[in-house]
Amino acid sequence: MPRVTTPREMNETFARIYNSRNLEDLVSLYEPGAIHVDPTGKATVGSAIRAELESLLRLPGTMVSTNSFCLENGDLALLRADWTVTDERGAVLASGNSIEVLRRQADGRWLYVIDHAGGTCQIRS
Secondary structure (H helix, E strand, O other), X not given: OOOOOOHHHHHHHHHHHHHHOOHHHHHOOEEXXXXXXXXXXXXXXXXXXXXXXXXXXXXXXXXXXXXXXXXXXXXXEEEEEEEEEEOOOOOEEEEEEEEEEEEEOOOOOEEEEEEEEEEEEEEOO
């Protein structure tokens, strides 16, 4: 199970896990009552996030996610990232900007409370 110990690590960790196609590790990045908003604007809460992440993993390609900013205030953090998914030739399959709120857990890990994956997003076919 991944252990994100600083909020700045979250987006890179998410991309690394996406690239390994490990559903369980992706799910472990979310609090039990977290909210996930997909690129179409559909919101999913709690355990239903698993199905959304499973669907995401069906998108082929390699993800890169880079923080634009990370603001921390106590046990909360606000992040924005630029991400792309490219195929083996380097063609962009999907790209966008995400906005996330993370919370520090009692054990020191940071987990998603809100993950708006498609702040601005384009899916290419």
